[in-house]
Each structure stands twice: as structure tokens, then as C-alpha cells.
Amino acid sequence: MKPSAFDYFRPSSLDEALEQLAACGAGAKVIAGGQSLGPMLNMRLAMPSALIDLNDLTELAHIRDAGETLVIGALTRHDGIAQSSLVQARCPLLAQAAQTIGHYAIRQRGTIGGSLAHADPAAQFPLIAMTLGADIEIAGRRGSRRVAAADFFVSVMATALAPDEIIRCVHFPTAGASEGSAFRTFNRRHGDYAIVAAATTVALDGDRATRVRLGLSGIGATPQSLDAVVRPFAGRVADATWAAEVARAVRAAVSPEDDPRMPAVYRKELTETLVTRALVSAVGRAKGLTP
Amino acid sequence: MSQVEERSITLTVNGQNHELHVQPRKLLADALREDCHLTGTHVGCEHGVCGACTVLVDGKPVRSCLTYAIQMEGHEVSTVESVAIDGALSPLQQALHEAHGLQCGFCTPGIVMTFEAYLKRNPEPSDAEIRDVLSGNLCRCTGYQNIVKAIQKAAEQMRRNTDYVAP
Numbered sequence: 337m338k339p340s341a342f343d344y345f346r347p348s349s350l351d352e353a354l355e356q357l358a359a360c361g362a363g364a365k366v367i368a369g370g371q372s373l374g375p376m377l378n379m380r381l382a383m384p385s386a387l388i389d390l391n392d393l394t395e396l397a398h399i400r401d402a403g404e405t406l407v408i409g410a411l412t413r414h415d416g417i418a419q420s421s422l423v424q425a426r427c428p429l430l431a432q433a434a435q436t437i438g439h440y441a442i443r444q445r446g447t448i449g450g451s452l453a454h455a456d457p458a459a460q461f462p463l464i465a466m467t468l469g470a471d472i473e474i475a476g477r478r479g480s481r482r483v484a485a486a487d488f489f490v491s492v493m494a495t496a497l498a499p500d501e502i503i504r505c506v507h508f509p510t511a512g513a514s515e516g517s518a519f520r521t522f523n524r525r526h527g528d529y530a531i532v533a534a535a536t537t538v539a540l541d542g543d544r545a546t547r548v549r550l551g552l553s554g555i556g557a558t559p560q561s562l563d564a565v566v567r568p569f570a571g572r573v574a575d576a577t578w579a580a581e582v583a584r585a586v587r588a589a590v591s592p593e594d595d596p597r598m599p600a601v602y603r604k605e606l607t608e609t610l611v612t613r614a615l616v617s618a619v620g621r622a623k624g625l626t627p
Numbered sequence: 628m629s630q631v632e633e634r635s636i637t638l639t640v641n642g643q644n645h646e647l648h649v650q651p652r653k654l655l656a657d658a659l660r661e662d663c664h665l666t667g668t669h670v671g672c673e674h675g676v677c678g679a680c681t682v683l684v685d686g687k688p689v690r691s692c693l694t695y696a697i698q699m700e701g702h703e704v705s706t707v708e709s710v711a712i713d714g715a716l717s718p719l720q721q722a723l724h725e726a727h728g729l730q731c732g733f734c735t736p737g738i739v740m741t742f743e744a745y746l747k748r749n750p751e752p753s754d755a756e757i758r759d760v761l762s763g764n765l766c767r768c769t770g771y772q773n774i775v776k777a778i779q780k781a782a783e784q785m786r787r788n789t790d791y792v793a794p
Contacts (some may be wrong), residue, residue, distance in 0.1 A: 338673055344651035344697055374693030375674035377652075387651065416637055436721040439763025440739060441681050521702040526762040 339377035343386035346543035350395060350502065353388055354477050358500045361612055366392075366502055367413055369446035371438065387439045396449065396504065396571070399423060402590030406430075406510055410449025410503040413494060414438070417448060428621075429468065429517035433460040439527045446566045449503040452488070454595040455495045455558070462489055463559040464508075464519070467535040471507040476500060481596040482507070489558035515539040516548075517620030530554055531598065532606040538574060545574040545619075548582070550611065555592040565589045574622075579615035583608045599622040635701050640665060641709035656680040658696035659706060667707040667736050671765070678764035680779050681737035682706050686706060707736035710743060718788065719743055719781040725785045728777035730768035737765045746782050753777070753785045 345354040345360070357364055363385030367373055376382040390396065396411035399420050406427050408417065417423050418434035435442055437451075437460050451461040451471060465472065465485040472488045474481050475499060488496045497503070511517060523535035532554035539547040548570055550562040551565045592603035620626040633648045640663055647662045656673075657684070659665045671679035673692045680691040684706040691704075691757050710717045716724065719742055729735045731744070738761070745752070745760050752760075761771060 338654060338692075339652040341650060341652055343631055343636070344695070345629075369673060370693050371690075374690070378654075378674050378692065387695075391698065439678070440745065440760040441678065441690055441763050442675065444687040445689050512675070526759070 337379075340380055340383040342499045343379075343382050344389065345386060346392060348387045348392050348506065350475055353390060353393065353502060354475060356388050357502065360388065360478060362499050363525075364388055366453070367557070368450040370450075371442050371446040372450065372456065387421070388503070389447075398505075401426060401510075402507070404510060405507045407507055408448055408507050409505045409506060410452075411447050412449075414443035414446045414451075415440075418443065426467070427508050428511060429537060430461075430464050430508055431521060432517070433519045433535065436460060436521055442527075443482045443494065448506060451497060452506065453497055453503055455489055455493050455530065457492050457557055457559065458531075458533070458553055460519075460521075460530075460533070461549050461551040462531055463535050465502075465506060466559040467537070467549055469507050469509060469549075472511070473504045474501050475504040476502075476569050483553065486561065488567055490558045493569075511537065512539055514541070514622055516616035516618040516620065518614040518621065520614040522606050522610060530608050532603050532610055533612040534590075536611070536612045536614045536618050538615060538622050540574060540619065541623045543573045543575070545572060545578070548615075550586065550614075552586070552590065552611075554589045555607060557574070560590075562586055562589065564590065574615075576616060579612050579619070582615055583611040586611050634697060636661065638696055638699055639702070640703065640704045642703075642732050645776070647696065649696050653693060653696045654692055654696045655696050655699055655704070656691035659691060659704070662696075664707050665708050667734055669733055671733065674684035677734070678741065679734050680736040681740045681764070682738055682742055686744060686747075688744045705740070705755055710739055715769070717743065717781075717783040719778070720732060722777040722784065723774070726773050726777035726780055727745065728769065728774040729766075734764055734766045738766070742778055742781070746778070746785055750782060750786055750789075751793060752778070752782060 345356045346475045365384035367387045368390045396409040398409040400407040410608045413506050414434050414437045423431040483496050516538040519535045521530040535551045537549045550564040550566045555561040587608040592600045594600040638645045645663050656670050659668045669679040675690045681688050681698035684690045731758045
């Protein structure tokens with residue numbers, strides 16, 4: 337057996353899960369899809385005393401249209417998000433990113449709540465939550481609270497979640513009219529974690545960008561919003577020259593870690609390339625020229 | 628936790644119930660091989676990367692090295708042993724054989740299970756779609772070309788078998 341011994345609980349409601357989590361104490365871990373936690377257990381990087389299995393909590397598996405937001409339950413699987421016509425129509429950036437997570441079998445099992453709680457700095461959902469300014473709704477025994485993505489991700493695999501809390505759902509702002517979005521990721525093998533990934537939305541009035549949002553992963557301990565850097569470029573004609581200029585400004589603004597295997601200059605180069613491509617693609621979509 | 632008691636569970640595999648006594652940490656892959664004696668499911672990397680251990684849970688492909696047997700109570704597990712009926716290979720297995728989609732065969736059970744499920748959902752996949760799904764199964768012998776050919780061949784055969792009408 338690969339993992340070290342653990343006790344196992346399979347609650348049938350969120351309230352029961354929260355009680356069990358509190359009763360088990362700090363050594364317990366919540367498991368949903370297990371696509372990140374499973375490898376860590378097999379390699380004994382994590383040795384929890386107990387696993388609390390959320391897979392029976394169907395109350396947490398949902399995608400709801402709440403007008404200006406889509407509310408996605410924590411137990412919703414990556415594939416369910418990628419394939420959802422509601423997500424594709426109302427929050428296409430999220431659907432596009434979900435389609436690129438790991439591999440087909442991983443997407444059948446992995447969950448959005450698990451991905452956010454795990455907070456791998458290279459993962460797709462934390463980046464999209466950051467880019468779109470999603471709120472993460474957290475359940476605890478003393479009630480629920482909502483935390484903005486910008487406050488939720490603290491560092492590498494560290495979040496604002498307390499040890500006795502569980503993510504209930506995520507509120508994603510939906511796409512506006514005449515807004516296009518795009519996600520670009522670069523890795524060495526299909527399905528690997530991103531070396532750098534870029535997510536953007538561009539809203540247009542005619543040819544001019546009215547609002548630009550940009551998020552990046554791979555340049556820091558958490559996904560970053562570059563909205564402050566791209567904001568001055570709103571109001572201009574969003575053509576290829578504009579995209580290249582925005583991307584150069586973004587490149588100048590980021591300071592990724594310098595790692596002998598992955599020099600900072602390489603990540604900066606990737607950043608510029610991916611941001612250019614993402615912007616051009618988002619503008620094309622905002623104009624209805626490309627699907 | 629040094630001592631965790633074994634639990635009695637019922638594991639439903641290929642339509643048969645198996646009564647097992649397992650620790651919660653027992654991987655589904657190990658339970659299938661060691662307790663159910665179904666050794667068609669292969670264990671490669673044991674951390675979800677290689678895809679050799681892929682089985683179906685309620686019809687969906689799942690890494691059996693990243694799930695625990697105890698989690699499968701109340702669910703239906705299908706392994707490669709369920710694919711051939713009365714010794715007759717499935718169209719996918721037959722196509723892998725005919726198109727030389729395997730050499731050593733270690734990765735093959737995972738590929739068979741992944742695409743038995745995927746071709747039901749997408750009966751007319753493009754090569755790009757096949758490659759996207761196949762990226763989750765490592766094969767070190769074939770170079771993948773003949774696996775893609777075999778899957779296309781199987782999809783074609785399955786469409787013929789079911790009088791498939793293109794959308």
C-alpha cells in the first residue's frame with residue numbers, strides 16, 4: 337500500500353462533514369476528486385490521520401445561473417464545467433480553461449473546489465478565479481463567508497481556508513455583452529501544469545477596448561491579476577499592434593522567479609507571447625469573428 | 628495513525644459483488660489485483676500520470692491508483708476483463724490488434740477502458756480529439772500513431788454496428 341494509514345469518513349451532508357472535520361482535528365484532510373491529494377498520499381508527501389470524503393455531497397455538485405454570476409458548487413467536476421452549455425455561454429473563459437486541465441480521466445474526477453483549496457500556483461481554476469474576480473463561498477460550523485479570490489490565495493498551496501472549513505461554491509462574474517475572452521497555456525507535455533498561463537477578457541465598443549482584464553500564472557506564488565498594468569490600454573483601438581504593446585508592458589511588469597531550469601527571462605518571454613495571443617484571440621471573439 | 632482497522636466493504640466489479648476486508652488506504656487498483664484477482668488492470672506510475680490503471684466508475688474513466696477501494700461502495704467498477712464478451716474482442720480491442728496499436732501491452736488496458744467510455748460519448752472523434760484524450764495514457768512502445776489509427780477504425784466499426792447517424 338502506498339499511502340500511510342488513515343481513518344475514513346464518508347459524510348452524507350455538508351453539516352455532517354464539517355462536524356467530522358472538527359472532530360478529527362488538524363490531522364484530517366478533506367478529499368473530493370483526489371487528483372492532487374491522491375498523488376501526495378501515494379508519495380507520502382501528505383500523511384493525514386483521516387480522510388473525509390465529500391463525494392456523496394450531491395448538494396455541492398451544481399452549476400446555477402444567478403444572473404450576473406454563475407454559482408458553481410465545489411463538487412462540480414472539471415469535465416462537467418468544460419462541457420456545460422451554461423458555462424460555455426455565460427462564462428466561456430472558465431469552460432475553455434477547464435478543458436485543458438490534466439487529462440480526460442483526471443477531468444472526470446477532479447473538482448473545482450478541490451483545485452481551489454489545493455491552490456497549486458500553476459493550476460487553471462485559481463487563475464480564472466483571480467482573473468474574473470470570483471468570490472469563494474466557504475462553509476464553517478459557525479456559518480458561511482465569502483472571500484474574494486484576491487484574498488483567498490495566500491501563497492503556494494496556502495489559502496484563507498481555516499482547517500475546519502470547506503469550500504461550498506464559487507461565484508463567477510458572467511461575461512458582458514461584446515466581451516471576448518481567451519486562455520493560453522504553455523507546458524512541455526500536453527496536460528502538464530502550465531509553465532506560464534494567461535487568461536484575459538476584452539470588452540469592445542466598436543474597435544476600441546473599453547475594459548481589459550488579465551491574469552497570469554507561473555510568475556509568482558499565486559496567480560496574479562495584471563489589471564492595473566493593462567487598464568491604461570483601455571480606450572484604444574484593439575488591433576494587433578495594441579495587443580503587442582500591452583504584452584510588452586505586462587512583460588516589463590512581471591518578475592518571475594529565476595530558476596536554473598526555468599530562467600526568469602524564459603518565463604518573461606512566454607508571458608509576452610501568451611498575452612499577445614490571448615489578447616488577439618479575445619478581441620476576435622468579442623467581434624464575433626472567431627468561435 | 629499507526630493502527631486503522633480493516634473495514635468490510637462490498638466492491639461491485641463487472642457486475643459481481645466482492646466482499647472485501649480492506650484498510651481505508653487500500654488503492655482501488657491494489658484491491659482489484661490483490662483481492663479480486665483481476666490483474667488486467669495494470670499499475671504503472673501510481674500517481675495518476677501514466678493512465679495504465681484506468682478503470683470505469685459508473686461508466687466514467689477513473690485512475691484506480693488515485694481512488695480507494697472503500698470509496699467505491701455503492702458504485703459500479705468496470706475493468707478490462709469486462710470488455711470482451713464470451714472471448715470475442717470488442718471492436719476497440721479488435722482494432723488495436725489489427726492496426727498494431729500495442730506492442731508490450733502494458734498500457735493497453737488503460738487505453739481500452741478510456742476509449743470504451745470516450746467513444747460512447749463521442750462516436751465520431753477527430754484525430755485531434757483522440758490525441759487530446761490519449762494524452763492521458765503513456766505508451767512507450769508504439770509512438771501512438773497506430774493507437775490513433777486503431778481508435779478511428781474502432782469508432783468506424785462501432786458506428787456501423789449501431790446504425791449511427793451523424794449529427
